[in-house]
Amino acid sequence: MEGFGDYLRKVREQRRSSDATFSVRQLASRVGVEPSYLSKVERGQQPPPSEKTIAALASELDEDADVLLALAGKVSGDLQSIIRRRPKLFADLIRQLKDMPDHAVLRLVREVRDGEW
Amino acid sequence: MEGFGDYLRKVREQRRSSDATFSVRQLASRVGVEPSYLSKVERGQQPPPSEKTIAALASELDEDADVLLALAGKVSGDLQSIIRRRPKLFADLIRQLKDMPDHAVLRLVREVRDGEW
DNA sequence: CCATCCGTGTACCATATACTACACACTACC
């Protein structure tokens, strides 16, 4: 399976092909980490960074933070805090949706969003 | 606000009033930690234990693990892994449900469970 | 009065997390 590092490198190289400021060094600088650290993360020599750093990466690379966090084996703190406010409710719902096909969950998302229920 | 420790102590004392095996020592032993550690956790001198230990406590005390974890500021690993499999889908859904009243979310849970949709 | 339970205080510890600091070798440009 493609890990966090592989994906990160792929996306960054992609961006770099049309924008030289997406070098390891410059991206690292904008994100607020050392270049060697970012390099190691991309090559899987270091585990994925903290949520904060991942969020900065997502923002710079114009990627979805939740997807990046997922690849890093994490779930964003704000989602967690929503769940923690009503643990039983959300735990039940999420476990029930576990094996539902994507389109079914998506339909639910849309129905809630559009207030058609 | 009532913390994890306060709640834990309250529940344990409750159980203890009708079952002497719910002393700090004996419970700690069944759960697999040192009694002094459990004592400190109950009094908030130590932060809440790991998910594994919380799960064991929940099981022994016949409490809801998700609720206990929430009090500890955590979200269970299995819920997180469900979310991570489809990050966008679940992130959207959860954020949309953030400010919905309990009864609305509950209705959703029931509808999904009963397949009436 | 002794054994056994009780809760708790003090001190310590192993492992994981999330990095920094700096040097090195390579390439490209003018």
Place this chain on the structure above:
DNA sequence: GGTAGTGTGTAGTATATGGTACACGGATGG
């Protein structure tokens, strides 16, 4: 051939996490 930029290797570090080990003083019961 110096300067600027590139990726990466080595070494070290601060803080958090999740506990253990053991001793102490008090109550309880035979």
